[in-house]
Amino acid sequence: MKIDCCGLACPEPVINTKKSLEILPDDSILEVLVDSNASKENVIRFAKNEGLSVSDEITENGSIKITIVKGFACAIDTQEDNSKFLNKVLFLKDDKVGEGELGSMLIVGFLKSLLELPKLPKTIIFVNKAVLLTTADENSGVMKVLKEIEEKDVEIFSCGICLDFYKVSDKLKVGMIGNAYGTVEALLNSEGTISL
């Protein structure tokens, strides 16, 4: 969240900072823009008195940007805890990327490439024809890749209705059966969904 307190007289910058911090959830970051030394000192005093970590820098146009981290938990540690994963969901609707034989090769290549990345998506959801991937033969290329992804603690969900539709429920070899609610929840709570 960013608030602009340039041109405001004391105590307004502090009051606006206080109000903004009250509505922000823990561990969020508030940026306060001010243009006087008094406002800067006051906002920093306020943040420190609240036990929050605070830093300031001069912006290109000469105003002062104060960055306040809300919450007592160290923001850097929190980031490191989650750093194994991107808060993103990979949403697959088909067992191919595009059409035909090339499409089948591409999906395997794509999933394999995921393993090369420093951070994996938190969740992969397989729906519709994509459930044929999570139910593929044990020795197929795609299954090997998916098992490796699962070993890295990525959540893998296959749509229950879809498994039934293609009559492959008993062949699921990787991840768990997901439901509509869980799928929607995962999609909405992530910072981004990638669909192929």
Next chain:
Amino acid sequence: MAPGELSHAIGALKSCNDNLIIGMEASNEDASVYKIDDEKALVQTVDYITPVVDDPYVYGQVAAANSLSDVFAMGAEVATALNLVGFDGCHHKPEVLAEILQGGLSKVSECGGIVVGGHTIDTPEMTYGLSVAGFVHPGKIYRNNTLRVGDVLILTKPIGMGVLTTAIKADMLDEKAVLKTADILTELNQKASLVMREFDVSACTDVTGFGLAGHAYEMSGKNFTIEFDFDAIPILEEAIEFANMGIIPAGTYNNKEYLDLHVEVKKEFQDEIFFYDAQTSGGLLMAVSQKDAPLFLKRLKEEGCKYSSIVAEVKEFSGKSLILK
């Protein structure tokens, strides 16, 4: 205005007359003094402020006490006062103005003066104050920079009004604290001024917008070093909490910036900012001989100036005008 900007702006103004005892070029005195005859001199001062409390009657009292204070700092008696009003008629009913003026009148009457007129203009922000005329014996004027080495400084009101009035503007001060603050702000410096004349006092000023440090710096006249005992400075505890929260007026920071070069801080004090806190209607700061100090302090307290404290000692100039220890 910040102290540095002000002295720059008025530096070029000159006025001379044989009867003018204190005018603009005489350092930064609280009021002008014009000799009428060998027994009598006219003291004139003007001051106005924006609202510091929500109650219009109390605001009128505070503004009046603040304006009258300069006369008392000179050791003079108030004779007449003129109202100076900038009224925001767009946002306030005429009754509000009536209450402000009633508040002002109550304080002028309390010290034996009379309100004889005034002038009102429309302004987007409310201002109120007085132009005050008083009298003093030309030989018994209390200047602000005539200290003696060895004197001690007594302050008659607590520090913290800048922070507290800012907290009032922020609507963060509870009612009890507002009343306590208003009591201090509306207290006239007349009694302190009258008691002062019983003792061996060498110089006097009142503490207002430039803060304790700023007005002490004027007292030093760059000829003395005033050594403050920080822990002896009465600071209202209610104010400390708000200062920690950053409820500090810009004027306080301006004062600190202007005075930094002239202050030697012996050790760090957590609440050091109060040394610079811009006061409204602050107390008198008086230099008294060490011999007289204990009795003077006792008399001040008897007269109701209960916060009076010895806060500093005057030393020979040693490079910096102010020391905080």
